[in-house]
Amino acid sequence: MRTRATRPRRAIWLVALAVCAALIGVLAAQPRIERLYLRQAGAEDAATLRLATQVLRGALERTEALPALLAERQILHQTLAEPENEGLVPFTNEMLRQAALSLDVSDIYVMDLDGRTIATSNYRSDTSFLGRSFSFRPYFTDALGAGLGRFHALGTTSGQRGYFFAAPVIDNTQIIGVVAVKLSLDGFEEAWAESASTIMVTDINNVIFLSDRPEWHFRTIAPLPDAALEEIALTRQYPAERLRPLSLRTESLDPDLGFGLELLEVGDETFVNQTALIAAAGWRVSILTPTGPATQQAWTTVSLLGLVIVIAGLILASVLGRRARLMERLAAEQSLASLLEARVTERTAALKSEVEERRATEDRLRATQKELVQAGKLAALGSMSAALSHEFNQPLAAVKAYAENAGTFLDRGRSSEARENINRISGMADRMASISRHLRNFARRPQDRTGPVSLKSVVDDAIELMQPRLRAVDLHYDCPPDEIWARGGPVRLQQVVVNLLGNALDAMEHMENQRIEIALTGGDDPKIAVRDFGPGLSEDALEQAFDPFFTTKDPGQGLGLGLSISYNIVRDFGGQLAASNHPQGGAVFRIILEAADPAPAEVAAQ
Numbered sequence: 001m002r003t004r005a006t007r008p009r010r011a012i013w014l015v016a017l018a019v020c021a022a023l024i025g026v027l028a029a030q031p032r033i034e035r036l037y038l039r040q041a042g043a044e045d046a047a048t049l050r051l052a053t054q055v056l057r058g059a060l061e062r063t064e065a066l067p068a069l070l071a072e073r074q075i076l077h078q079t080l081a082e083p084e085n086e087g088l089v090p091f092t093n094e095m096l097r098q099a100a101l102s103l104d105v106s107d108i109y110v111m112d113l114d115g116r117t118i119a120t121s122n123y124r125s126d127t128s129f130l131g132r133s134f135s136f137r138p139y140f141t142d143a144l145g146a147g148l149g150r151f152h153a154l155g156t157t158s159g160q161r162g163y164f165f166a167a168p169v170i171d172n173t174q175i176i177g178v179v180a181v182k183l184s185l186d187g188f189e190e191a192w193a194e195s196a197s198t199i200m201v202t203d204i205n206n207v208i209f210l211s212d213r214p215e216w217h218f219r220t221i222a223p224l225p226d227a228a229l230e231e232i233a234l235t236r237q238y239p240a241e242r243l244r245p246l247s248l249r250t251e252s253l254d255p256d257l258g259f260g261l262e263l264l265e266v267g268d269e270t271f272v273n274q275t276a277l278i279a280a281a282g283w284r285v286s287i288l289t290p291t292g293p294a295t296q297q298a299w300t301t302v303s304l305l306g307l308v309i310v311i312a313g314l315i316l317a318s319v320l321g322r323r324a325r326l327m328e329r330l331a332a333e334q335s336l337a338s339l340l341e342a343r344v345t346e347r348t349a350a351l352k353s354e355v356e357e358r359r360a361t362e363d364r365l366r367a368t369q370k371e372l373v374q375a376g377k378l379a380a381l382g383s384m385s386a387a388l389s390h391e392f393n394q395p396l397a398a399v400k401a402y403a404e405n406a407g408t409f410l411d412r413g414r415s416s417e418a419r420e421n422i423n424r425i426s427g428m429a430d431r432m433a434s435i436s437r438h439l440r441n442f443a444r445r446p447q448d449r450t451g452p453v454s455l456k457s458v459v460d461d462a463i464e465l466m467q468p469r470l471r472a473v474d475l476h477y478d479c480p481p482d483e484i485w486a487r488g489g490p491v492r493l494q495q496v497v498v499n500l501l502g503n504a505l506d507a508m509e510h511m512e513n514q515r516i517e518i519a520l521t522g523g524d525d526p527k528i529a530v531r532d533f534g535p536g537l538s539e540d541a542l543e544q545a546f547d548p549f550f551t552t553k554d555p556g557q558g559l560g561l562g563l564s565i566s567y568n569i570v571r572d573f574g575g576q577l578a579a580s581n582h583p584q585g586g587a588v589f590r591i592i593l594e595a596a597d598p599a600p601a602e603v604a605a606q
Ligand code: ADP
Pocket: 499, 503, 504, 505, 507, 532, 534, 535, 536, 537, 538, 541, 545, 550, 551, 552, 553, 557, 558, 559, 560, 561, 562, 563, 564, 587
């Protein structure tokens, strides 16, 4: 139980630990993720870099050929030949202006061998080159020496940055002057400024020449050698006072590769830097992609990953928690079930022992009953022997006395007295025979057949049998005219009626007016009722009259078997024998029998 509950709790702790570890892992992976986004941002800006480089290169290449082409124009030859010709120079100026406009360059100008400008497209401007000398510019000297001069610089007159191409004007193998074309570069920066990224062009000396960030113009990204500084001053390429280093720090984004993208920190800004070369101009074009969005994206990704991990952890924890609760419930149910099972087993065992106890009790009860029956039998035997010994001892004692007396009388010759005694002995023997018969009737069932019996004849016969004792009695016999048939044995039924009449006579023995009423009724349960007008049944007699050997009569007067025998006889017929006291005094005994059809054969057998 305890281990089951703690296991899921431990699992939840493990999940929490795993979530923390995953969060730390994701945090640790942030720089890598950031680099991924930085590389992606750089890759996206690679196209911009390519385009900017191509545009720049295209413009330079297109302009590069122009001075040579222009140098072949005869008008320039003429102008160089007659620089003071007031009719020709303005014409040339205008022609150059038109050419500059149509060729989309900022300036075209012609210089004599001293570098002095004798005709220029910007003749109308306040900053006209007319009369100005550019002999200090390398493109001039290069054009004179090598045929093509090229140079980029901040315009000393215009203040505009430009790329200068120059070619000699040759007349019959003789260089008579130089024609120069200036391409203004300020316009490119305007286009670059629209992009979120910064573009910068550095020259061979690592001076930022072009950039959509004006504050970076002419800043250096690497220390300038003294020779280069001198050269710049000599050619007046850049304003010397602005050549200050730009504080920056680089770090490769692909340290394993050793080339490609790099991180560039400029001041407090960080960029992804990638470069392309314009070899002819000695330029390096760089595109600087701000790292801010990529960093932010990386943090967003890290946060999302963290959130996903936390949510996954929560889900897992809730699943584990639910599982834990389920397991706890299952365990509780299981323990409840086992508790119930234990109780059922306990109860079953208790029931079993109870059943066994009851069985034992039943056995004991049966044994006790047997003992009681035995005791009852012994008690009956006891009371019977007491009754019998009394019944037999008295006549036996009398017989003995009479026999002795008879002997004495015979010795004395008094034969008549002796005979009298012998007669008495005979009477005693009759009495004992009668007792013996009674006992036999009680013990054995008489061989009397059961069948339809005429109650009238039964009662008539009984009255006749009892006639000697009934003579002094007022007998009322209520007899219906029709025969009443009941199921029974005629002799035994007669014996019952005789017994009832005898008891009635005994009860009224000392009364002067003795009266007996016999009533016969038919129907479904035919009855014979015998009522006397004696003292009625005592309380004990009402309870025990039918018990064998119950008697209230004096010793020698009754055995207490009459009613008991009668009761069993009537019960054998399927009927009942009931005793009660009549409300107006006296006892009433009712023999209630089952009605029977008088079948002729049965009737004949009566
Ligand atoms: P016994 O006549 O030998 O005593 P019974 O079984 O016939 O035996 O009767 C039992 C007892 O019932 C009698 O002793 C008597 O007390 C009582 N008894 C029977 N019949 C009557 C009656 N008609 N009136 C009063 N008591 C009676």
